[in-house]
Amino acid sequence: MSELAITVIGRDRPGIVADVAEVLARLGANLTDSTMTRLRGHFAMTLICVGPAAADVEAALAPLAADGQLLATVRAVAPDGATAPTGEPYVLAVHGADRMGIVAAMTRVLTDAGGNVTDLSTRLTGSLYVVVAEVDLPPGTFDEVAGRLARTAAELGVGVSLRPADTDLL
Template sequence: MNELAITVIGQDRPGIVADVAEVLARVGANLTDSTMTRLRGHFAMTLVCTGPTAAEAEAALAPLAEDGPLLTTVRVVGGESASTATGEPYLMAVHGADRLGIVAAVTRVLAEAGGNVTDLTTRLTGPLYVLVAEVDLPPGTADDLSRRLTEVATGLGVVVTLRRADSDLL
């Protein structure tokens, strides 16, 4: 079965999610994973679906992009590897005055510890910069990583917290 990664970006307006979902449903696309957000007046959607070929999905989405309000991309992707290493789930939050390099610095520390960012959101509200990330960490690395993150955060003039994530409740 085909597995596709699709992105949709454009000026935010009501109905983008409905328009995209309806078009994809008509060509038999089953949406399996997605993330959608509004970024300073722009809407961004990334989703993974199964079903149609890339050509079928591109043709179905083309009318949404032909007048220029939306940009869509379709790419064939492979299934998630069963051997994908998973770590222990943690939540990291960073907040403080906005400055260049916050995301680069804290994610570098995570990467050097073998951590994997699985979700990351940032917001700038006036002078306050907030970053919230879900990360998978190798077992037994959280205490040392927390210490290293605090060192880097102090140098940036921000505050960082790292805590074990609670299991998702369904």
């Protein structure tokens, strides 16, 4: 069995998730991690599964992309293994008037502090731009990072909040 990273993108339509999931189930591929969303009328899916060889999965997904409306890619990846989180989990929220560079500036602050973005989404609604990110920060850096984020947000003319994340119960 191989660990595979699969992406599917294209114009949104009902049934994409069901179609992809059915192909994977028929192949005996176990979907382990995934994220799926609709972005301005386009569907985007990224998932990790354990299953047959990448070429077999790619061939099985090919009919879904035959009409040119979807693009599906499959890539074998090395298993991540069980690793303990290296930081403390936080949720970052940024909101304000849309302008170039908001994500770049805010994530640079996190990176420079040794933080890691583990999930990020953005949404533009009219002129309001919203960023929500899950981040891991090195222990003991919250106050420093929060201060740097506040200063960067002020320079950009946006609001920012950083709060501890509720841990997942799995």
